Amino acid sequence: MTSFLILALLILVAGIVAVPLASRFGLGSVLGYLLAGMAISPLFATLGVDVEALQLFAEFGVVMMLFIVGLELEPKRLWDMRGKLLGLGGGQVLLTTLAITGIALLNSNPWQTALAIGMVLALSSTAIIVQTLTEKKLLRSEGGEASFSVLLVQDVAVIPMLALLPLLAMPELSGAAAGHGEGGAHGGLDLTADMPVWLAALTRIGAVAAVIGIGVYAIRPLFRYIAAANLRELFTAAALAVVIGISVLMTLVGLSPALGAFVAGVVLATSEYRHELESDINPFKGLLLGLFFITVGAGIDFALASEIWREVVFWAAVIIAAKFLVLLGVGWLYGLRKQALWLFCLSLPQAGEFAFVLIAFAVANAVFDAALADLLLLIVALTMLVTPLLFIFYDKVIARSFNRAGEREADHIDEENPVIIAGAGRVGGVVNRMLQAAGHGTTVIDYSSRQLELGRKFGFRTYFGDATRPDLLHAAGIDRAKLLIVALDEREQIDKLVKYAVSHFPDLHVIARAIDRNHVYELWSYGCRDIIRETYDSTLRxxxxxxxxxxxxxxxxxxxxxxxxxxxxxxxxxxxxxxxxxxxxxxxxxxxxxxxxxxxxxxxxxxxxxxxxxxxxx
Known part of the structure; x- marks a missing residue:
């Protein structure tokens, strides 16, 4: 009991110390957890912790994460993504497998081993990518949706990979593999293992259908029954029981429990209990995902890595480059461009958590020898460690360059009105309608192409551009305008525009949107005297x-x-x-x-x- 408590305390303290530090320096929570795991790995060795067993437990965080993602995707929206699932996802898995297989063949590996390496490294990390995209609010973006589509297909692709790996066994490795146990996708009981292929396929289809049926017909009555007890802890227990039960069902038929949880989430996306389920599962998901990333960092064999680090770094760079080029080609052919294409390519070039499962399965089935497996494990871990750095590169370089240059050239403003509105979103759009209804001419500027196109569909003329740019403001006639309404979303942009307008046009009346009370004081210090807190009026009501x-x-x-x-x-x-x-x-x-x-x-x-x-x- 004491050793368990010490282990729990060690993991919690490592996360509490490392993640805020990493976030403060803009590194993100995922890299913080990975670094925490690397820092405490010597203590794990001292305590005799079975990191692999801990990681299998922590992988349940990935299952919960996909359940929550499913809750946010209604079936209609998932159906609308079918083109991305088949085109992007299928193309990425097939082409990446072939590309890495070719590289492995050039390195003098037998074709069986080369193909197995291609399959193992074709997959990406669902845990890292979805967690990071969610943190950065990019999951619903064009590039984020494309990345998520690929991850879903990869999760399904694990099934045929597990079926194919035993067929690649090499007799000369069978003796070494004899000591390794076999198992399903997650090391558990697979009831379909000894079934004919057609019967196993029907069984798996039936299991997915059962999940859908449970979601539609059983879960709502269950939660109504639980809600009648009016005990929050029972609702939390029921939510966990649903996710765990579905995971067990999927594992028993050789399917990914994460896939089953996602399907269940999609089925429940229109349920009246959706938000309650999400709030109950979220804390467990966050803790288990953090634990999973810590175990990845702690699982690195530093002694071996110090001996063959040049080889590990070289092959990790080759794998990332190869996957990046395949993603670039598939994304381009599918129609991704500019910022979305960069996000897609920088999100997915790492290997994923399923690689750990497939590598162990390949060794057990005499496809890999132990030395190659150890090398691959280090390569997988290094590519996962590099991924947060790729997201930092996207944030600091790619996103900023597109934000500066804009997704397109700023519109030419060919009119002058007494009122200029910066921002056409949920605040600026309503203000614009009110002023136009009263007969006042307005010039609306916004840098969100999507928001502008939506407004134009409803007959509101808006101009694309960065409203903080002095040249664009002068083109809009700010030196002759009576009123500037700052309704931008980002605090930094609001501050920048208010400071410029107040200092250069003292006779201009500026109405500024403030994020909170502290922001009101800040805008007041710039000289703005008409400040509206965005939530103030609704709070008074x-x-x-x-x-x-x-x-x-x-x-x-x-x-x-x-x-x-x-x-x-x-x-x-x-x-x-x-x-x-x-x-x-x-x-x-x-x-x-x-x-x-x-x-x-x-x-x-x-x-x-x-x-x-x-x-x-x-």
Whole structure:
């Protein structure tokens, strides 16, 4: 018991220390976990930890991750992706297998071994890619969806690979393989192992159909029954039981449990329990994924790596380059361009977690010898370690260059209006409609091509371009405009535009969107005097509804809300005068003292006003 607690404490502390540091330096959580695993691997060896067994347990985090991804993909949307699944996914797996097989043949490997190497290294890391794309909010982008489509096909491709590997066995390796146990895709019981091929196929199809049937007909009544008990922990237990049960079913018929969990998630994507399931599973998914990445880092054989590091680095570079070129060709033929193509190519060139399973299976079936297996394990681990660095390259170089240059040239602005709106999203779009309805001419600028095309479909004229660029603002007539409305999404962009407009056009009225209260103070320090917090009005409305729910009538609730709003705005102006950009907000003692002083002064007055409102209504 004590050794288990020490191990758990060691893993948790490593993650807690490494991940925030990695995130602070822009390295991402995945690389943080990998580095944490590498750092504590000597302690694992001292404690006698079976890293491989720990990794098999941690792989359940991948299963949970795909279940949650499935919850966010409705069946219709998955059907719309069928072209990507067949074209991109199938093309990538086939061409990458052939390319790496060819490289292995050139290295004088027997054709059986070469083909097995090609299959093992054709797969990519679902855990790293989906986790990173989700963190960076790129999973729903064009390049992110293309990458996810390939990962789904790869997950399915594991099944024929497992069936084909035993056929590649070489007699001269059979003695060495005798000591290795065989197993299914995940080392467990496979009921279809001794079945004829046609019967095994029917059994697997039946299992997938059973998952769909359970999702449609059984899970909703189960959760209604659980919800009636009104105990949150039972709902969490039921959610885990569903995912684990589906995983067991998939494993018993030789299928990937991650694939089964994904199918179940898609089936439940339209369920009324979707969000509850997601919130219950998410914490377990995050912890297990972190544990999985730590075990990958800890599983590196540093003694062997120090002896053959040149060979490992060379072949890892060759594999990444070969997969990158195949991805570039497949992505280009499919129609991916520019930023989406770069994201697609930089996401998938590593080997994946299924490689560990396939390598062990190949050794057990006399396809690899132990020395080649050890080399491949190091190559797989190194390519996985490099992947977060490729995403950093995408963020720092590729994405920034496209954001600077734009996906296309900025539109030529051929009109001048008294109002310029920067941003055509959920804030700027509504403001634009309101002003046009009142007869005011507006010039709307936004750098989101998708948002602009959507607006144009509904008859709203918008211009593509970066609204923070001075030349574009001058083309829009900012020096003669009466009003500039800054409705951009990104805080840095808002700050940049407000500072430029306020300093260069003192007579221009600037209305700026603020992300939060702290942002209000910052914009005030730039000289902007008309600042709207994006959630402020909706928050006041929620407060008004709370007053009504607690017994006030609509008129009293509106008066109470107005009293609070007037006092809050007055206090905001006084506090804003003390804001100092060079001092952290929570360390600005004069500002903190002013807030305390105003609360002591205004809270009793506000309470008296509330009492008067209630008395007048009686």
């Amino acid at each position: 929620i407060g008004r509804s709370a007053y009504e729910a607690l017994g006030m009538d609509r008129q009293q609730a509106e008066a109470a809300k107005s009293a609070f709003e007037e006092m809050d705005r007055s206090a905001m102006r006084e506090v804003a005068e003390l804001y100092d950009m060079d001092v952290p907000f929570d360390e600005n003692q004069p500002l903190i003292d002013k807030v305390k002083e105003l609360r002591a002064k205004w809270d009793p007055i506000l309470r008296d006003q509330m009492d008067d409102i209630l008395k007048r209504g009686q």
